[in-house]
Amino acid sequence: MxxxxxxxxxxxxxxxxxxxxxxxxxxxxxxxxxxxxxxxxxxxxxxxxxxxxxxxxxxxxxxxxxxxxxxxxxxxxxxxxxxxxxxxxxxxxxxxxxxxxxxxxxxxxxxxxxxxxxxxxxxxxLWVMFLTPYGALIEDAKIQPGEPVLISAASSSTGIAAIQLANLAGAIPIALTRTSAKRQRLLDAGAKHVIPFAEVDLVEEVKRITDGKGVRVTFDPVGGELLPKLMQVMPWQGILYIYGALEGDTTIIPVLTQIGQMVTIKGWMPADIVYNRDRLQVAVDYITAALSEGKLSPxxxxxxxxxxxxxxxxxxxxxxxxxxxxxxxx
Structure with missing residues (x-):
């Protein structure tokens, strides 16, 4: 049986x-x-x-x-x-x-x-790994060539997929990780920059990397104490996609920062795509084609x-x- x-x-x-x-x-x-x-x-x-x-x-x-x-x-x-x-x-x-x-x-x-x-x-x-960041970064945010994208918990499967998808779109993936222990592996996985946010000043590092312009799109499953720092490096009308709660169900949102910069905090999960057959097929075709061309890899x-x-x-x-x-x- x-x-x-x-x-x-x-x-x-x-x-x-x-x-x-x-x-x-x-x-x-x-x-x-x-x-x-x-x-x-x-x-x-x-x-x-x-x-x-x-x-x-x-x-x-x-x-x-x-x-x-x-x-x-x-x-x-x-x-x-x-x-x-x-x-x-x-x-x-x-x-x-x-x-x-x-x-x-x-x-x-x-x-x-x-x-x-x-x-x-x-x-x-494959599918949770790639559909989650695909929906946020490719379909919704429409990240552009040369645009920096901030990716936290970057050594997770979904974080690595986000790095690959950002590269596929010609964007610049900036990987966030707690310590520098996984730095080289993240660079090898395609990250253009790696920030060990428990060891350095996250805000200053992002400003340095982006010449003070900040990051329009952030992809985060952590929340908690990290989220307010992420908001600080976002420019006018940036979008912060939060798709997990690795630091628990509660976080602090700096309201004046959100108002002043008109930051959108958007909850995200692949269900937004998969319950629509047409959108799912477009996503599957996109990911499958990139896999066959060697541009994405689990x-x-x-x-x-x-x-x-x-x-x-x-x-x-x-x-x-x-x-x-x-x-x-x-």
């Missing part, structure tokens, strides 16, 4: 449980997928601890990104067929489906064909076996990773 992973109480990684289930039978609009790899995201850890944007419902189901092979399709599904390599995209709420599973039945609208030339592990790392930090999901979640919460954490499902 196939297994899924769920949790029956709120808590740390140790609350994750393996549960045997009957093989799902897809309905007319669903796709049955034999899962080969899973991409882990910080949102899954937050949901398990009931610190996410929606309240955890017990028993809790987890997961967003899966890559695998189609085993069956409902009669209304025409865009994929049995034997296809496919991926899930995050067009659903956390907890709706047991993505952490060996066999999963998913609505057809959440399933796309896997880009050619990628392993299952690479494909499982960066994987570590691969865990499915049986070590607890350890994978512990590592996820350690903040040691550089890139994506992936789980291989045999």
């Amino acid at each position: 196939p297994r899924i992973i769920q949790f029956s109480e709120i808590g740390g990684p140790e609350v994750l449980q393996f549960v045997e289930i009957d093989t799902p039978v897809p309905n007319d609009d669903e796709v049955l997928i034999r899962v080969k790899a899973l991409g882990l995201n910080r949102a899954e850890s937050m949901y398990r601890r009931n610190n996410y944007i929606i309240e955890a419902v017990l028993p809790g189901l987890l997961g967003t990104e899966a890559a695998g092979i189609v085993e069956a399709v409902g009669k209304n599904v025409t865009h994929v067929k049995v034997g296809d390599r496919v991926n899930t995209v995050p067009a659903f709420s956390m907890g709706d489906f047991a993505i952490y599973g060996e066999v999963i039945a998913m609505p057809g609208y959440t399933v796309i064909k896997q880009p050619d030339g990628l392993s299952f592990e690479e494909a499982a790392s 960066v994987i930090d570590r691969i865990f076996p499915f049986d070590e999901m607890v350890e994978a979640h512990r590592y996820l919460e350690s903040a040691q990773q550089f890139g994506k954490i992936v789980v291989k499902v045999d």
Whole structure:
């Protein structure tokens, strides 16, 4: 019998449980997928601890990104067929489906064909990583060639993807990281500048790099005490996209700075794109084309076996990773 992973109480990684289930039978609009790899995201850890944007419902189901092979399709599904390599995209709420599973039945609208030339592990790392910054930087902010873009938590998978997308657009990615320990790796990943904000004066460094002009677009999952500093380096009518809460749910907004500079603080998540089929297709085509041309590339930090999901979640919460954490499902 196939297994899924769920949790029956709120808590740390140790609350994750393996549960045997009957093989799902897809309905007319669903796709049955034999899962080969899973991409882990910080949102899954937050949901398990009931610190996410929606309240955890017990028993809790987890997961967003899966890559695998189609085993069956409902009669209304025409865009994929049995034997296809496919991926899930995050067009659903956390907890709706047991993505952490060996066999999963998913609505057809959440399933796309896997880009050619990628392993299952690479494909499982793709879509949250790239769709999140794509929507903010490429589609919404429309970053321009030569324009500096400030990217915090830059060594995360989404931060690295933002660096790559900024380079693809001809912009200048400025990577923020807490210390200089990952500086060279960020430069190697494509950052044009790296600022270890716990070691230097962030505001002065940004002013130096930009000749005092500041940064119109900032992409941040940290918030907390960092956010007011980010606002200080933004010019007239800058946009600060906040897509996470690594320093907790509360931050301080300097209101006079926001008013005086007319800064827009915009909450962001890939759901803004994926629930619109036309916009999702444009995004997928853009990312897939760039992957095939070698202009974008998933960066994987570590691969865990499915049986070590607890350890994978512990590592996820350690903040040691550089890139994506992936789980291989045999």
